[in-house]
Amino acid sequence: MEKIRIQGGHDFRLKGDVRISGSKNAALPALAAALLTGEPVTLRNIPLVKDVFSMLKLMRELGLESALQGTDLTLKVPRILSEEASYNLVKLMRASFLVLGPLLARFGKAIVAQPGGCAIGLRPVDLHIAGLQRLGANITLEHGYIKAEADRLQGADIRFEKKTVGGTEHLVMAATLARGETVLRNCAQEPEISNLCELLVKMGAKIEGIGEETIRVVGVDQLGGADHEIIPDRIETGTFLVAGALTRGDIRLTGTEPAHVPTTIDKLRYSGATIDVDGTDIRVQGSDEIRPQDVTTSPYPGFPTDMQAQFMALMTQAAGMSIITETIFDRRFQHVNELLRLGAVIEVIGDKAVVHGRTPLSGAEVTATDLRASASLILAGLIASGETIVNDVEHIDRGYERIEEKLRGLGARIERIRD
């Protein structure tokens, strides 16, 4: 079992430059999109994180041929070897469920394990399924597997009951090869969805309303290859911005997209940090006085649920009380108990966490329960006095590329150790 060991301290400040990797959440649906064509699809700026490798493993079982050179990945699915995505791979990562729609749209059949429980609460796929049924798929659930069949999907007018990132991505992909027009309403508007749509357009899809709440797709008979760049990771960006503010440091993030982190920048500025944007660089300078503030997670462009845990670590150092409300996922406060072990004072009441700052943190052994929770614990460890050990580090590797090396490059005393 690998762990992360941090030697932290209240006076520790991060300094220097850090390069932001490609977006995990944009790369995963882009990989699934390669199933829609027999031609090669090249994706650039791929993050070398565990979730990407899990998705490649699953897609290889389906017939994927792939070649990775640096961060450029070429994918080709000339024919299908199996239309079944097994539970032992789907359970590793929910986003792998996204192979269902593309398989169905191109080959007329798909069998994909129903994703199971998840560390951050109930995460159903009912909206994905209902949407695919509206596109004419015949869907049955047998022995934990979702079996979908359709001779050819048919365009439809579909309104999402609730904004869903994966659901929007799934239906846009499926609709590209459906007969006729599909109108998707109340779509999620995350930049990762737009990045996927731009890839699909390069592959020959007809999509209007990219980035808007209503997306129109006119189906085509087949899609072709494309060369596409994955956007920078806005959650890794936000995590390093919080790291700069929390350690009262002075760091510059390079290769990122400032336009994708509007609320995180606003919140950090309000908390007292100085943030300067210059093209694809963002410089953050932390302030000695951190102002408390309330944060409510909401769909893009609102404050991201994927930044909630990291922001909570920052608020433990604010001068006063902050209320953090989680509206996207239930049970997404599992980092709270671990932050308490480091000396934070936080109460959870329903979907709210009340953080009483400022409390000095003292290093301890803590256990990460999900990807963003582990990021929050690493951040807290930077300013906790003495040694912090973060267990179960495989969570962090799912979505952050070499986080300990990047932090070490900024002066942190952090290393990966083995039991």
Ligand code: UD1
């Ligand atoms: C994606 C991100 C994840 C992020 C989340 C919200 C990827 C790979 N993951 O997850 O990091 O935290 O968006 O920004 O991009 N819901 C239903 N039924 C459905 C689908 C979703 O009720 O069929 C609910 C979910 O339980 C949740 C809400 O809708 O309460 C939003 O979930 P969704 O946007 O679908 O999240 P993901 O796409 O799974």
